[in-house]
Amino acid sequence: MYIGIDLGGTNIAAGLVDDNGALINTIDCPTESSRKSEEIADDMIALCEKLSENNGYKMSDIKGIGIGCPGTVNNETGEILYVPNLGMDGFNLAGYIRNKINCPVHLANDADCAALGEYTANGNNAKSFILITLGTGVGGGVIINGKLYTGFNGMGAEIGHMTLVHEGELCGCGKKGCWEAYASVTALKRQTMDAMEKNPQSKICQIYKRDKKVSGRTAFDAAKQGDKVAREVVKQYAEYVASGLISVENIFQPEMIVIGGGISKEGDYLLNPIMEYVNKYRFNKHLRQTEINVAKLFNDAGIIGAAMLCK
Amino acid sequence: MYIGIDLGGTNIAAGLVDDNGALINTIDCPTESSRKSEEIADDMIALCEKLSENNGYKMSDIKGIGIGCPGTVNNETGEILYVPNLGMDGFNLAGYIRNKINCPVHLANDADCAALGEYTANGNNAKSFILITLGTGVGGGVIINGKLYTGFNGMGAEIGHMTLVHEGELCGCGKKGCWEAYASVTALKRQTMDAMEKNPQSKICQIYKRDKKVSGRTAFDAAKQGDKVAREVVKQYAEYVASGLISVENIFQPEMIVIGGGISKEGDYLLNPIMEYVNKYRFNKHLRQTEINVAKLFNDAGIIGAAMLCK
Numbered sequence: 001m002y003i004g005i006d007l008g009g010t011n012i013a014a015g016l017v018d019d020n021g022a023l024i025n026t027i028d029c030p031t032e033s034s035r036k037s038e039e040i041a042d043d044m045i046a047l048c049e050k051l052s053e054n055n056g057y058k059m060s061d062i063k064g065i066g067i068g069c070p071g072t073v074n075n076e077t078g079e080i081l082y083v084p085n086l087g088m089d090g091f092n093l094a095g096y097i098r099n100k101i102n103c104p105v106h107l108a109n110d111a112d113c114a115a116l117g118e119y120t121a122n123g124n125n126a127k128s129f130i131l132i133t134l135g136t137g138v139g140g141g142v143i144i145n146g147k148l149y150t151g152f153n154g155m156g157a158e159i160g161h162m163t164l165v166h167e168g169e170l171c172g173c174g175k176k177g178c179w180e181a182y183a184s185v186t187a188l189k190r191q192t193m194d195a196m197e198k199n200p201q202s203k204i205c206q207i208y209k210r211d212k213k214v215s216g217r218t219a220f221d222a223a224k225q226g227d228k229v230a231r232e233v234v235k236q237y238a239e240y241v242a243s244g245l246i247s248v249e250n251i252f253q254p255e256m257i258v259i260g261g262g263i264s265k266e267g268d269y270l271l272n273p274i275m276e277y278v279n280k281y282r283f284n285k286h287l288r289q290t291e292i293n294v295a296k297l298f299n300d301a302g303i304i305g306a307a308m309l310c311k
Numbered sequence: 312m313y314i315g316i317d318l319g320g321t322n323i324a325a326g327l328v329d330d331n332g333a334l335i336n337t338i339d340c341p342t343e344s345s346r347k348s349e350e351i352a353d354d355m356i357a358l359c360e361k362l363s364e365n366n367g368y369k370m371s372d373i374k375g376i377g378i379g380c381p382g383t384v385n386n387e388t389g390e391i392l393y394v395p396n397l398g399m400d401g402f403n404l405a406g407y408i409r410n411k412i413n414c415p416v417h418l419a420n421d422a423d424c425a426a427l428g429e430y431t432a433n434g435n436n437a438k439s440f441i442l443i444t445l446g447t448g449v450g451g452g453v454i455i456n457g458k459l460y461t462g463f464n465g466m467g468a469e470i471g472h473m474t475l476v477h478e479g480e481l482c483g484c485g486k487k488g489c490w491e492a493y494a495s496v497t498a499l500k501r502q503t504m505d506a507m508e509k510n511p512q513s514k515i516c517q518i519y520k521r522d523k524k525v526s527g528r529t530a531f532d533a534a535k536q537g538d539k540v541a542r543e544v545v546k547q548y549a550e551y552v553a554s555g556l557i558s559v560e561n562i563f564q565p566e567m568i569v570i571g572g573g574i575s576k577e578g579d580y581l582l583n584p585i586m587e588y589v590n591k592y593r594f595n596k597h598l599r600q601t602e603i604n605v606a607k608l609f610n611d612a613g614i615i616g617a618a619m620l621c622k
Contacts, residue, residue, distance in 0.1 A: 072598060082597045127463040140562075144455070151564025152438040153598045161594045162558035165477045166493070166551065175557065175592040182477070240477065246486065247473035251451075251562065253462025281486040283472045286393045287383060287464040 001061055003048050004307030006110060007069040007093075009033055009085050012040075014047040015300070016055055017307035021120035023300050027051045037080075037091040045101055064104040064310025067093060068113030068302050072155045078107040081154060106309040110302050112148045112157070115141020117305030118258045121296040128254035131295070132159065134241065134261040137172070138180040142252070160184070164244055179247075182240040185216040185263055188233075192219045195233045203227035216263045224269065238273035243281075245274065249290045250283045260295035267294055312372055314359050315618030317421060318380040318404075320344055320396050323351070325358040326611070327366055328618035332431035334611050338362045348391075348402040356412055375415040375621025378404060379424030379613050383466045389418040392465060417620035421613050423459045423468070426452020428616030429569045432607040437566035441559060442606070443470065445552065445572035448483070449491040453563070471495070475555055490558075493551040496527040496574055499544075503530045506544045514538035527574045535580065549584035554592075556585065560601045561594045571606035578605055 001024075006013045013028040027047055031040060044067070052059055071083030078094020080086070094105040108116075115131035122129070124146070133139035138160030142149040150156045160180035161173050168177030169187075181187055192214050196204050203222040208214055219237070222230030245257060263270060271294055278292065297304060312335075317324045324339040338358055342351060355378070363370055382394030389405020391397070405416040419427075426442035433440070435457070444450040449471030453460040461467045471491035472484050479488030480498075492498055503525050507515050514533040519525055530548070533541030556568060574581060582605055589603065608615060 144460070149455070149563075152566040153564050153595070153600075155595050155598055156562070156564040158561040158564075158594050161561040162473065163475055163554050166475050166479075166554050168477075173594050175594070177554075243474050243477050243488075247558075250469040250472040251467070252460075253464050253467035253469075255463040283469050283484050283486070284464070284466050287466055289464075 001057060001063065002307035002310050003051060003062055003065045004113070004303040004305065005044055005047070005065065005067045006113070006302045006306060007031065007044070007067055008110075009070070012044055012047060013303060014044070014051050015303035015307065016051055016057070017304055021117070021304050021308055023304055025051065025055050026303065027054070033086050037088045037093070038096065040088070041093055041096045045097055048101070059101060059103065062103055064106065064307075065097065066106045066108070066113070066306035066309035068108055068110035068306040069093075070110050072153070073107050073109055074154055075106070075108055075148065075150055078105060080107070104310055108148060108306070108309055109141075109150070109154075111139035112141045112150065113305035113309065114139070114260060114301040115143055115305065116148065116308045117297050117301030117303070118260060118295055119143050120304060120308050121301070122256060122258065122293075126255035128252060128256075130159075130248060130252060130254045130257045131260050131301075132245065132248065132257060134183060134185055134259065134263050136184060136186055138184050138244075142254075159244075159248060162244070162247060164240065179240075179244040183237070183244055185261065187240070188216050188219065188237050188263070189214050191233055191237055195219070195229050199229045202229035204230050204233070217266075220266050220269055234269070235273050238270060239277050241270075242274040242277035245292065246278055246282050249278070253284065254290055256291045256293070258293050258295050260298070260301060262298070264294040265298065270294065312368060312374065313618035313621050314362060314373055314376045315424070315614040315616065316355055316358070316376065316378045317424070317613040317617060318342070318355070318378055318397075319421075320381070323355055323358060324614060325355070325362050326614035326618065327362055327368070328615055332428070332615050332619060334615055336362065336366050337614065338365070344397050348399045348404070349407065351399070352404055352407045356408055359412070370412060370414065373414055375417065375618075376408065377417045377419070377424070377617035377620035379419055379421035379617040380404075381421050383464075384418050384420055385465055386417070386419050386459065386461055389416060391418070415621055419459060419617070419620055420452075420461065420465075422450035423452045423461065424616035424620065425450070425571060425612040426454055426616065427459065427619045428608050428612035428614070429571060429606055430454050431615060431619050432612070433567060433569065433604075439563060439565040439567075441470075441563060441565045441568045442571050442612075443556065443559065443568060445494060445496055445570065445574050447495060447497055449495050449555075453565075470555075470559060473555070473558060475551065490551075490555040494548070494555055496572065498551070499527050499530065499548050499574070500525050502544055502548055506530070506540050510540045513540035515541050515544070528577075531577050531580055545580070546584050549581060550588050552581075553585040553588035556603065557589055557593050560589070564595065565601055567602045567604070569604050569606050571609070571612060573609070575605040576609065581605065
């Protein structure tokens with residue numbers, strides 16, 4: 001039995017995970033990130049103890065604890081290197097917990113943990129595997145020969161910040177034209193609102209009135225009802241996603257690419273227009289091709305993957 | 312002592328390379344690619360024997376032969392998989408030569424061999440190393456933990472075919488907006504000719520009249536003479552190169568990126584405007600940064616790297 005922890009800016013979630021990567025039970029508490037690093041770490045230990053006890057285990061039954069956190073970490077030492085908004089830079093989180101409870105503890109970036117979770121859910125045997133998470137931003141996690149690839153400084157696989165449109169839309173990173181500025185759910189919401197403004201008669205506007213907000217689902221919901229404007233929004237968004245996926249495929253030729261994030265729940269409504277574009281423009285037309293799928297785990301991927309860091 | 316062979320569509324070049332990656336001597340012969348695969352392979356064996364003899368060695372002194380060829384190969388079996396214009400698809404080149412002369416033989420893609428050559432020239436110790444070759448196209452070779460990364464099907468690291476401008480200039484691969492369509496020397500020549508057409512008074516046109524052709528050097532030569540139009544061409548080209556390099560850096564965070572191809576001989580005239588853009592827009596501003604340099608070996612990189620496949 002393993003424990004996976006997802007350390008976020010708002011909440012800390014922990015999950016009990018078995019040897020096969022199945023999630024047994026979860027528990028959480030607020031992060032309160034303004035506190036001292038040691039206090040946050042102590043809360044993580046308390047969560048682990050409570051989670052074990054709740055499920056009839058002793059801490060000595062836990063073979064390892066894995067932690068995923070946003071930003072950049074040193075996977076080898078377990079130190080937090082650069083995590084904006086968490087105030088824990090320079091703190092050896094894994095080392096601190098390891099010393100207190102005598103259990104192996106591993107630390108990794110949260111997008112990398114999610115990749116490891118989806119890799120597990122997809123059978124653990126792809127020679128090369130990439131998870132692309134479409135959310136507030138576009139995240140990436142790369143697994144080569146069963147191991148996370150994180151670059152020489154731990155900051156690798158910021159795939160969302162490859163250029164899609166040279167000198168295009170301004171991205172949060174300060175550069176223009178990043179894939180993230182076109183293929184994130186944030187970008188889809190902007191694209192949806194632009195279409196609403198230009199087409200006040202479209203079904204998108206009716207759905208907006210019903211939901212009182214624009215989400216990543218708004219355009220998809222209207223498209224499913226046959227709305228032409230919404231279909232165009234979805235098609236254009238899918239092409240932005242697909243264009244970046246082709247780049248990822250051409251660079252890595254990974255055995256599998258999985259598309260994650262809440263929007264991947266749209267399933268074939270998202271995947272079909274993506275694959276139409278990918279099949280038309282992918283470079284490799286002669287050899288075995290990369291398999292592209294939507295995610296299997298959704299929100300649990302991070303916790304399961306964190307636990308799998310210990311295997 | 313090793314032998315490295317560069318199998319091209321026009322010529323086969325072989326070089327004697329010592330344990331440290333120093334090139335001792337070279338020899339070549341025409342490929343005549345319309346011939347049977349076995350005949351081409353027999354010529355490669357004859358080249359090896361002659362090269363050894365010319366330099367006072369017996370074939371039994373040669374610890375291994377490495378071969379680089381364009382297109383896709385199976386690095387493990389030594390089979391040629393998909394190499395347009397060579398007519399050798401499905402032929403186990405390494406196996407054929409190995410059987411005939413009882414010597415270890417390895418086969419790899421030529422861009423990958425060039426990467427291995429530059430990696431050797433740069434000290435063999437970067438945890439992750441990428442060579443980007445700016446030539447007729449834009450080639451890529453990726454070395455992770457001392458090993459070539461070629462993807463699950465051997466076709467990996469076609470970095471020139473990542474998108475730089477979504478739906479931009481048409482690329483030879485059939486997709487629009489590839490990095491190659493903006494950052495290759497072919498693209499630079501097109502950009503130079505466009506500038507000449509719009510500015511017939513510029514020094515570029517004088518240099519064109521002197522050389523009777525447009526090359527990758529034309530704009531650089533005019534820029535060095537202070538021509539404003541040429542400076543703008545070089546700046547714009549460097550930004551296209553740099554924008555792609557930032558993507559490569561953000562994806563891999565490699566310890567080192569080396570820029571190769573004939574145009575890298577421009578040295579600081581190319582590297583300075585590239586680094587100006589990279590330093591402004593690179594994602595990683597807080598941790599150790601990727602070192603970006605121009606190549607050290609130029610044309611010999613492929614032969615030296617092929618030889619180093621055997622180490």
